[in-house]
Amino acid sequence: MISAYMEVFSFSGMLWVLLGTVVGILIGSIPGLSGAMVIALTLPATYFMQASDALVLLVAMYIGSTTGGLISATLMRMPGTESAIMTTLDGFPMAQKGEPARALGLGVVASFVGGMAAWLVLATISPLLSTLAVRFGPYEIFSMAVVALTLIAAISKGSFINGLLAAALGAMFSLPGIDPVSGALRLTFGVPALDNGFTLLPVMLGLLVLSQVLIDSGSTGDRLIQKSDSSNKVTIKIRDLKDNVWNVIRSSIIGTWIGILPGVGGTTASIASYSTAKGFSKDSSKFGTGCSEGIVAAESANNAGSVGALVPLITLGIPGSVVTAILLGAMVIHNLNPGPLLFAQNPEVAYTIIAGALAANLVMLAVMWFATPLISRMMYIDKAWLLPPIVIFCFIGAFSVSGRIFDVTAMIGFACLGYLMSRARIPLGPFIIAFILTPMAEENLRSGLVVYGNSYLPLLTRPVPLFFIAVSLITAVWAVWSEIGHTRKVNVPQS
Amino acid sequence: MKRLTIILMTSLALSSTSVSYAADDYPSSPIKLIVPFGAGGGTDGLARAIQRTIEQDDLLPVPFVVVNADGAAGAVGTRQLLASDPDGYTILQIHQEMFAASAIGRVDYTPADFEPIIQVSEACMFVAVSEDSPYTNLDEMFSGINEAPDSFRQADDIGGATHFPSVQLMKAADVQWPVVPVGATSARFSSLQGGFTNMALLSPLWLERAAGKVRPLAVLGDERYDSAPDVPTAAEQGYDVTACLNRRYWAPSGTPQENIDVLADAIEAAANTDEVKEYLAESGETLKIVRGEELRTLVDEEYATFVEVADIVKGTPTN
Numbered sequence: 122m123i124s125a126y127m128e129v130f131s132f133s134g135m136l137w138v139l140l141g142t143v144v145g146i147l148i149g150s151i152p153g154l155s156g157a158m159v160i161a162l163t164l165p166a167t168y169f170m171q172a173s174d175a176l177v178l179l180v181a182m183y184i185g186s187t188t189g190g191l192i193s194a195t196l197m198r199m200p201g202t203e204s205a206i207m208t209t210l211d212g213f214p215m216a217q218k219g220e221p222a223r224a225l226g227l228g229v230v231a232s233f234v235g236g237m238a239a240w241l242v243l244a245t246i247s248p249l250l251s252t253l254a255v256r257f258g259p260y261e262i263f264s265m266a267v268v269a270l271t272l273i274a275a276i277s278k279g280s281f282i283n284g285l286l287a288a289a290l291g292a293m294f295s296l297p298g299i300d301p302v303s304g305a306l307r308l309t310f311g312v313p314a315l316d317n318g319f320t321l322l323p324v325m326l327g328l329l330v331l332s333q334v335l336i337d338s339g340s341t342g343d344r345l346i347q348k349s350d351s352s353n354k355v356t357i358k359i360r361d362l363k364d365n366v367w368n369v370i371r372s373s374i375i376g377t378w379i380g381i382l383p384g385v386g387g388t389t390a391s392i393a394s395y396s397t398a399k400g401f402s403k404d405s406s407k408f409g410t411g412c413s414e415g416i417v418a419a420e421s422a423n424n425a426g427s428v429g430a431l432v433p434l435i436t437l438g439i440p441g442s443v444v445t446a447i448l449l450g451a452m453v454i455h456n457l458n459p460g461p462l463l464f465a466q467n468p469e470v471a472y473t474i475i476a477g478a479l480a481a482n483l484v485m486l487a488v489m490w491f492a493t494p495l496i497s498r499m500m501y502i503d504k505a506w507l508l509p510p511i512v513i514f515c516f517i518g519a520f521s522v523s524g525r526i527f528d529v530t531a532m533i534g535f536a537c538l539g540y541l542m543s544r545a546r547i548p549l550g551p552f553i554i555a556f557i558l559t560p561m562a563e564e565n566l567r568s569g570l571v572v573y574g575n576s577y578l579p580l581l582t583r584p585v586p587l588f589f590i591a592v593s594l595i596t597a598v599w600a601v602w603s604e605i606g607h608t609r610k611v612n613v614p615q616s
Numbered sequence: 617m618k619r620l621t622i623i624l625m626t627s628l629a630l631s632s633t634s635v636s637y638a639a640d641d642y643p644s645s646p647i648k649l650i651v652p653f654g655a656g657g658g659t660d661g662l663a664r665a666i667q668r669t670i671e672q673d674d675l676l677p678v679p680f681v682v683v684n685a686d687g688a689a690g691a692v693g694t695r696q697l698l699a700s701d702p703d704g705y706t707i708l709q710i711h712q713e714m715f716a717a718s719a720i721g722r723v724d725y726t727p728a729d730f731e732p733i734i735q736v737s738e739a740c741m742f743v744a745v746s747e748d749s750p751y752t753n754l755d756e757m758f759s760g761i762n763e764a765p766d767s768f769r770q771a772d773d774i775g776g777a778t779h780f781p782s783v784q785l786m787k788a789a790d791v792q793w794p795v796v797p798v799g800a801t802s803a804r805f806s807s808l809q810g811g812f813t814n815m816a817l818l819s820p821l822w823l824e825r826a827a828g829k830v831r832p833l834a835v836l837g838d839e840r841y842d843s844a845p846d847v848p849t850a851a852e853q854g855y856d857v858t859a860c861l862n863r864r865y866w867a868p869s870g871t872p873q874e875n876i877d878v879l880a881d882a883i884e885a886a887a888n889t890d891e892v893k894e895y896l897a898e899s900g901e902t903l904k905i906v907r908g909e910e911l912r913t914l915v916d917e918e919y920a921t922f923v924e925v926a927d928i929v930k931g932t933p934t935n
Contacts, residue, residue: 255806301774304930305722316691316723437805439805453661523692524696567797571769
């Protein structure tokens with residue numbers, strides 16, 4: 122165990138960590154290029170490396186790319202990776218107010234704390250937690266997805282109906298493809314290309330990134346960003362720290378736990394912790410306007426989720442996400458046996474991954490700390506220089522999903538839809554959240570129905586689903602109630 | 617624009633003519649191997665091991681490139697093969713998932729639209745129950761299901777390559793049980809562990825991975841595993857059902873036989889190297905080369921067994 126740490130923290134080990142983290146951050150920050158993509162491309166190159174170096178490099182890329190997504194999310198309102206979707210909600214407004222370095226600094230520190238919290242769990246109690254995680258069954262995950270879905274009500278401030286409309290659209294676009302229970306095709310209208318449905322990457326790139334490019338190119342010249350002199354230094358304000366102590370702890374715990382659940386992932390982790398932070402906040406109306414809590418909740422949870430996803434990987438050999446599936450492949454290629462016996466047979470491998478996660482987190486903090494003043498200047502660069510390469514990367518990204526023009530066409534379609542929705546003041550967040558969560562909710566509900574013999578009753582008799590269902594009911598009622606109150610307040614002075 | 621179209625048309629025409637009499641000096645340009653699943657999986661792993669060996673040992677005079685085209689349970693990549701010229705420059709590696717998609721009617725192609733080049737490997741599944749299950753063999757399990765049919769669930773990938781043998785097993789035992797859509801092997805293992813399902817077909821890799829957590833009841837292959845000589849096959853227990861995943865290479869039908877032979881020779885040579893054998897052993901798979909007429913017959917027979925139970929697979933009592 123000590124030797125694994127020594128190896129990772131040696132000079133050559135740290136070189137791989139540095140390389141992986143920097144490449145990960147870069148790739149993660151470019152909308153269109155995802156961490157999964159670069160890790161998949163790097164995998165064949167690691168055949169010729171030592172197994173421990175290869176794993177450390179890939180883990181560092183993974184952690185770097187999760188963090189990198191916050192850069193473009195904050196500065197350009199374009200999530201660099203899926204898990205940064207929630208970061209755009211408060212990161213960009215704060216940067217727009219002239220505090221890009223504060224927004225980035227908060228994001229980086231939150232990412233670091235979230236990553237370290239999950240690392241602590243990974244290094245100490247991962248076998249215990251992974252046995253708990255497999256007991257989290259279909260109804261547990263379904264009810265959790267429902268809680269996260271009720272967030273839609275929470276983030277569509279003042280435009281409740283528009284938010285629900287967007288969510289309905291998002292849910293609708295997630296339906297075509299292979300029916301998860303019968304295995305048959307549904308809603309493909311005889312178009313063979315639709316049998317894979319719409320994949321997340323082209324949808325996200327079109328709806329959130331390209332549509333923003335369209336909006337930005339229509340508004341060149343008028344700069345909305347206020348400039349202030351001190352804004353480029355990373356300064357961690359005492360007040361920001363004080364405001365976020367509980368928030369970062371809570372979000373890290375939520376993020377780690379959701380990360381551990383097989384097949385759920387960092388994006389859902391940040392959706393869930395954002396909604397929880399909003400629920401706990403004294404003044405929830407400031408969410409979405411550039412508040413520190415929103416950034417901290419989203420960023421600590423997604424990094425915690427990424428590191429947490431390593432728990433089922435090294436303890437059970439169960440990959441919970443695309444990236445961890447590739448890491449599993451890397452272990453097999455290097456003749457290691459991932460699974461419950463990894464700790465017994467190849468403990469040095471397990472500890473190498475754990476040590477690599479720690480090193481990558483530390484390097485990420487150091488790199489981002491020094492790079493943030495430089496990066497945040499990007500905010501003031503004329504968009505004309507940034508938008509064309511982003512468009513190119515989006516096309517590359519959509520095409521690389523499975524080498525089809527279909528995905529590129531779909532991305533363009535979603536870009537137009539996103540542009541129209543923005544113009545009509547229909548929020549895009551609910552669309553993408555519903556698009557991600559609906560399949561998860563559906564699959565687990567319908568699996569649960571088979572498991573429990575077509576009975577919905579376990580949703581109320583099992584403690585975890587009951588708790589989540591109660592939480593989502595309260596959230597939904599509260600959201601409708603405050604919406605009614607809000608409309609009244611708006612209407613009264615008019616009449 | 618018009619000029620561009622003419623240039624494009626001409627170059628297209630040129631490239632297709634050069635292809636049509638390419639058989640003499642085949643291969644003269646890079647060969648693309650489509651992997652219809654994501655990076656890091658079993659299909660990808662073998663494809664890249666073969667590719668590496670072909671490149672290292674110069675088994676082909678041209679570059680051999682692996683391209684991932686994931687989606688729709690392999691259908692996205694398979695369609696890309698179908699859309700390519702039958703010239704031996706685009707090939708595909710896939711296992712019985714192709715039969716499953718076709719037998720269930722999810723795609724409009726069948727194995728007859730392809731030319732099998734060579735089969736490289738075999739991995740036969742085993743019937744696994746949780747360690748705390750009361751069953752120690754298939755008979756006990758089937759009679760247990762007969763007594764309490766409501767409390768038994770299988771974790772599987774609905775409409776996938778292992779769902780068909782599962783239904784064959786139901787037919788052979790004359791009992792039916794609900795199948796929970798869970799997904800790939802690792803998800804099935806986690807579902808067993810969580811106690812949400814009672815039985816699953818797992819790949820041989822999990823015999824060691826899940827040792828002490830699941831109990832193997834039967835090997836769904838012609839022979840017992842070398843690593844677990846105590847576990848009898850299903851056939852030995854009176855149920856003649858096998859569930860093996862065979863990784864095979866395919867070309868579009870109409871590909872010249874000479875080109876197929878060139879490819880099969882190169883892939884067979886690569887598969888017989890120590891490097892690929894070691895990879896297969898680590899992945900719980902065994903080397904099993906089948907090619908030529910023998911492979912065509914095997915494919916047709918196997919596909920027939922899938923079609924035979926397709927209606928039950930489609931209508932399996934789930935919800």
